[in-house]
Amino acid sequence: MKICARFFLGLSGLILLGASGIAQAETVLRVGLSSDPDQLDPATSRSYTGRFVFNALCDRLVDIDAHLDIVPGLATQWSWSADNKALTLRLRQGVVFHDGEKFDAAAVKYNIERDLTLPGSTRKSEISSVSSVEVVDPYTVVLHLKNPDAALLSQLTDRAGAMLAPGATAKGNVAAHPVCSGPYQFDSRVQQDRIVLTKFNQYWNPKPYHFDRVVFLPVPDASVRLANLRAGDLDLIDWVSASDVGTVTSDSHLTLAKPTPLGYMSVVFNIGNGQNKPTSPLAADARVRQAFSLGIDRQALNQVVFAGQYTPANQPFTDASPYHVPLPIPSRDVAKAKALLASAGVTSPLHVTMVVPNEPVAQQVAQVIQSMEAEAGFDVSLQMTEHATLLSRLSSGDFQLALSSWSGRPDPDGDIYSFISSHGALNDGRYSNEQVDKWLLAARQINNQDQRKALYTNVVRQLQIDMPVAYLYFEPRIFAISAKVKGFVPYPDALLRLADVTLSQ
Template identity: 30%
Template sequence: MRKMFLIVVALLSMATAAVAQDSAPSGEIVISMANDPTSLYLPRAADTAAYNAALPLYDTLVGRNEKQEIIPSLAESWERSEDGKQYTFKLRHDVMFQNGEKFTADAVVETWIAGKDPSNLYPQLYSFASKVEAVDDYTVKISTESPQVLFLSKLLQWGIVAPTYMRQVGIEEFEKKPVGSGPFRLVERVSGDRIVMEANPDYWRKGYPKLARVTFRIIPDSSTRLAAIQTGEIDIANRLSADDVATLKDVSTVKVISYQNDSLYYVGFKNVGNGVGTPLENVKVRQALNYAVNRQGIIDAIFNGGASLVSGFLLASDLGYDNAIQPYPYDPEKAKALLAEAGYEKGFSISIGCPTDAYLNINEVCLAIQRDLSAVGVDATVEFKTSNSYWSEKAYGSVGPMYVDGWASGSGEALDRLQGALDPTGFYNTWVDTKLSDQINTLAATFDRDARAKLYKDLQKYMYDNPPFIYLYTQMIFEAVNSKVEGYSPTSTELINLTDISISK
């Protein structure tokens, strides 16, 4: 899920290394999406598809360069107080919103106020700031109750909104017709079919964007996406399998790219909502279910080897990863024994939510999990839901006590992923464990990198022994791109920087 994710929004304001020529935007690109985005308002953008569709509409205070360093964007400079609890930003003077409003400190304040509204999916990405105040038109001060290790990275989530317009129409109407200062502005959205944008003629980065028009096409079926890239109907086909792209090797008009995905896929457990009183509250049951799922079998049969096992909620590339902790082995007999020790020798019945077509091969993955659980006596019913339904309710309220999802980070460490999935105040949190929450909070306030690495190792061990999830896999991403597309460079979190893309003539 977005789920993302969270530094991914850096692309909203990523600076380009080369100086662009001041020429008019030209050309159109058509990009496929596996599911219909939940929203074009960032605090309600539930997954990668929604983020990719929303990103072009907004700018952020800071950005990231290709070396993943924080750089200026709408904020030209900033200073941090000695206690680390206050940042003062100096803002650009030459930025206009797509409706003609001028960008000032008031926009940052209104973005924070609207963003932390509890009706949003991710209010905690804004409410971590205890106060946002306009010092003058082009100076804004942001305060927190305690120092935040990833403070600037968190601001990559803040797509700055047109403040007067937001106050006039409110969040619900803004969501339908969003207005930011980004490189593209919304032309139309046809639910379940397409989202169309055009270049912002008043964009403050001279020479950008390069494209005149962007269309996102909603195409859930991967075989349809594959056919569309071959006929030239679309220019970028994402979330393809290794088998899919193998069929493109002789298609001269298409190039294939692959990269390691930062998303970690898992089966979530609930001990809140409809998870209260279920067998999942017993740690031996949760361990048993980790032993019960043949994840390597899923990787081999469904992904043709294009995925890797994970041992927990940290990836091997994350700070503090402990490679001494190995993935749960597939051991159905061990699973049965643990279930018996927990008092469930005859198994039990439960339901598992699955976001239909939202991730590569996810439908098949859900059914494979169902079969594996059945083999150890757990009668699991799979509830398939559209992405809009799946991610619409707090704590995955539209589905039962178990659910399948994925979460990215992209910052080189797992804190964003941990907070996103396990923060008790978060919209999607389904597992409450005071010790786990305390460990995550300590991480968030520990600035020393070596000390933070040690905390991650301790956390990884605790989450292995007391799993809030069935840890599944991370996968390779395969995409097909029309050869006329230039400047396309997605991140490991599948985010697209449309500002730099062009179409060759």
């Protein structure tokens, strides 16, 4: 089976005339994605693959390097006030958006305020500490905070710090045609087929960017994605299946990149989301959710689906993080699961429906869980759905439980606050615990690592009791790359960075 990427083979052979009149071949990088991105609006986007596109399309206020240290982006310098309640950003001059509009402090104010007030914004809880934005001069802006926020700079390295052109954004359909200031500008999109970006000739730092076009092609099936890479129809693919790692490493025409994982896969329980509050035993009683978690053998899941290459999880903090809580991974305990169901007054089997992305690996994970849970007292029906649709259903509360992944963030706040806080924009199950909220907020307000870890330890231990989310494993986002691609560096956030990447013929 070949995807429509063959359409783009001709693009790499297009002939253009350079300034000297000498014919030049247009260079095209073709990237195979594991799913079609959702909305191309940084304020409302939720998908991991959408972040691939934003990395090429939208400059951010700050960025991270390969060691997760924060480095300049559109902000060249920053400083905190003595009480850590004001962040001053000095902005890069000479930057323009893709439509020619000037980037300045007013643009920063517009974007931050939009993230905070736009209905449906999934950035709102990430930067909820911001109380106001002050334009000091054309290239100086101050973010005034309600309280100190140790995670704020880290949040600005991602979509919360992505800058859209205010004029075009205010009057246009952002998701259909985003206007940013990155090295590549939006050209076109065919849903479920391709997203095309073209080089932005007025970019403030053009030298590291070598492609005339970047084409993103969603191919949900991992085996098809790899087959198209091996056939030369793609140049780089994300998320190689663990079972295909050997195939990639044995192919002299391919290379493998496996960054340290920050992301995780989980099962989210709908506790209180939806027009009518869920009334299922899963929503009503934590013992039922604990029983579901105990029905899963995480070690066996890792071996069966991932050939032992993934790491079982019981929390959002990978064991490479200084904030990892040293709690043993729970062993599968069918007898205890059944006892918990009985104590909750549930007659087995309990019929539940789990929403699952229509990706082969996710389906395999769900099927293994389905089989395990059948022995623990649950009759699990699986609903396979396209990834963007799944995200929409999560937001609206149209689910009982769902398989949900997160690609991970450099700061621990980015891996837990939005998902667990009562006011978190990504808290799809509407879990709410006042004490947990206090711990999470306190962890945002403290810079001391030991004190923050103590607070996150409290949260993780409480989550084992309340079980709003059953964490399954940490997932390395493994890349496979054509040997023709040079200069690709995998970052721990598992995103595609195109600076200094080239393609030999």
